[in-house]
Amino acid sequence: MTQTPEAATAAQTTEELLQQVRPLVHLDSLENLLNQARANSLWPLTFGLACCAIEMMAVGASRFDLDRIGAGVFRPSARQADVMILAGTISRKMGPVIKTLWDQMPAPKWAIAMGGCTIDGGPFKYPGQYAIIEGADKIIPVDVYVPGCPPRPEALFAGILKLAEKIKAGRKGPEIAA
């Protein structure tokens, strides 16, 4: 289909306008803009599994203040959360519950494995044990691992920053918080 002279003129005008504003306005893809918004408004699900959850609670309190990075809005419903922080030992009984909560969270969603227990079973992993699941990644995909027993609040904070950085960059696959 051939372009009418009016349409050609309009396209040329638009292109000229874009050329003029390009040095002033950074025109990015919609996905990149959405990723910036997502990374700066991470809403964790309110739930804990064991002792690591105490450190997670400390991160939300005034000393560390997760609101500084937009991640202090812990939601009581999985349907309103986009980050699951797995904080503590995962008993076999809790496995299906965690999977249900994960499935209820709307996409896009992310998971942080906090502490040795959620990474690979931690101190409760030994031959023949039958009580715990040896790693959160046996149930759901993990985006960031935060090592320690327990990790200090600063370490979880670093993990959340790592997740934000990963989302902004559009990276896939698991990463470790330094």
Ligand code: SF4
């Ligand atoms: S990693 Fe350590 S502090 Fe965290 S839940 Fe396991 S035993 Fe408790």
